[in-house]
Amino acid sequence: GKYIGIGFSVVLMVSVAIIIISFFVGGWSGMGYGLIGISIFIGTILGGILNLVIKHFFDRSNN
Numbered sequence: 001g002k003y004i005g006i007g008f009s010v011v012l013m014v015s016v017a018i019i020i021i022s023f024f025v026g027g028w029s030g031m032g033y034g035l036i037g038i039s040i041f042i043g044t045i046l047g048g049i050l051n052l053v054i055k056h057f058f059d060r061s062n063n
Helices: 004-024 027-062
Strands: none
Touching: 004 027
16 A cells, blocks of 8 residues: 555656656657646546545445
8 A cells, every 4th residue: 555655656756747847848749748747647646536436435345
């Protein structure tokens, strides 16, 4: 459980870094990096939310 949180925050930081880098690159390649960063960011957030929701329901069923 602990390692999932660490991985989650690392991926989140990497995606934010890619988005920031995309502003400095500029042009079409910058837009490409931006889209990659944003899609990783959204995917990570959605994954985290799904993980919390699933955990919430499975913990409830165990009690």
